[in-house]
Amino acid sequence: MLALDDITVLSLESGVSAPLCTRMLGDFGAEVIKVERPGVGDVNRHWDSAVYGDSSAHVWVDRNKLSIELDLKSDEGSTIFSELAAEADVVVQNYAPGVVERLGVDYERVSQLNEDVIYLNISGYGRTGPYSDRKAYDLVMQGETGSILMNGSPDEPAKIPISICDINAATYGTIATLLSLFHRERTGNGDEIDVTMFGGMLSWMGYFPHKYWHNDELPERIGMRHHLITPYGPYETADGQYINFAILSEAHWKEFCVEIIDRPGLLTDDRFETNEDRVANRDALESTIESIIESEPCDHWVDLLTESTIPWGDVNQLDEVLDHPQTDHLDLVQEFETEDGPVQYIDNPISFDGLETTADRMPDLGEHTDDVLEAIGYTDDEIDELRENGVV
Structure with a gap:
């Protein structure tokens, strides 16, 4: 049994934060429809070619999804999005500030089509406030939220190599979506959600704000040691x-x-x-x-x-962790088959007695465009015309 069977997620996503959020929803059975620019796709597809020519980032965050190419700037593309959004349980977006409003795919528009929709905005700073117009990426947010200057050695600060701000936002986004689905189950009401990388990282600062508020202490860089404990x-x-x-x-x-x-x-x-x-x-x-x-x-x-x-x-080095006896015991390294060959992945770490996770696809760009359009009533001739016009 998959916990999110019969839940449809329509995602306007880019990079890591929203794609990782929807991948986690997909791990538990949600049907995730990933909307991508025709001929280009998500930026995360182009960062390297490590996995049979596919990007390692794409393989990490995009499993269990349907990919549809859709030009949202065209009238036809906007109509198709509206038809999909009208049937979706959840819409997720992490586009640059102001983009969904300009495209007419924001919550105000979607909720008119689907009043009980759950609409998740993932952004750097939020949709209001003095920094709301700023673009935000992991490196930028690590600096903005204090992580860089408290990380590293006394002689030199350091960026955390894992995309920690993206993962933070994806995790909070997943939690928020599940809470809203539960709330809708009880009340019948949809909701608009805002998750910010800035707020999420600030919430992870732990005891450091208290040390500052009460002792006027700013965290010094202490390398591999601990600020509160020694040895x-x-x-x-x-x-x-x-x-x-x-x-x-x-x-x-x-x-x-x-x-x-x-x-x-x-x-x-x-x-x-x-x-x-x-x-x-x-x-x-x-x-x-x-x-x-x-x-x-x-x-x-x-x-x-x-x-x-x-x-x-x-x-341990990474190779030792991947070959770790506990990694093996917990069955954390799994794989699924693709046309190019087997793809290994790190399984969702949450384990239930009565629920399962899934990993059964890695979408090529636009691989499921025809299937998705046919499911909402488009004929082969209509799809061919949309393709000729560059809409899909």
Whole structure:
């Protein structure tokens, strides 16, 4: 059983945020119709050619979708969109500011055709306010929301390599859509939803705003360490590897000093009495811990930490993660067949006893145009004429 069987999602999407949101809806059975520019398609199709000539980004975010090429600037294309929107449960859009309004495919227009539609806007800053006209991409939002200047080493800030702002917006967009579907089930009412990358990332700032509001502290860049806790993070060992552990409590600290590094004297050092003391005297403590850890090979510390209650782990490269025993146990790497060959993918990580996920297609540009149009009553001759006129 798929949770979103019989739910139709019509998506005006580009890049990562909205496509990832609708892909997650598609994973649970929604029929997702992806509207793309004729002959061009989504920008994410053109970023590389890693997967049998297809972009790795496209393969990541566009599975489980129907692709229809549609010129929304034409009268015929606008009519086709209206016919599709009138039957859709959900419309999703993340076009640049003002585009859906200019094209006449915004919520005001769609809701006149379909009063119980759920219409999700994903944007950088929102549709109102002083920044509403600005375009927003992951890199831009990482800088705008403070992530870049708090990430990296003391000497240099760093961008987070994962598209974290896009993933944030996609996740909140998925949650919002599911909540609205549940609300509609109860009340019969549709809704317009706004999800912003800016607001989403600000909501992920965790304890940092509280540290600023109450202690006037701005987060410094501390590399692989933790702003609130120490010792914490990967430490290099004698054989050039890393051991990664977190001392999260006073019990952990005592166990670490006595059982792991054999330095019970640290427990009576006033500089390290509490976690706040240890953070305040981070430089002195970290240099001591680093010199101890780098005196023995990784396996030495693995043996000791394995017998402890302290959280610890390896520091893996991507290939090691993909071949990880837990990855295998959780069946996280799946594949489906395409005309070009098998395509591997990371499965949706949510597991239910009574619900399934699906992955059964990777749409070529416009692959399903005819099927979608036929489903809403267009004949072969009418479709041929639309194609000749560049509408589809």
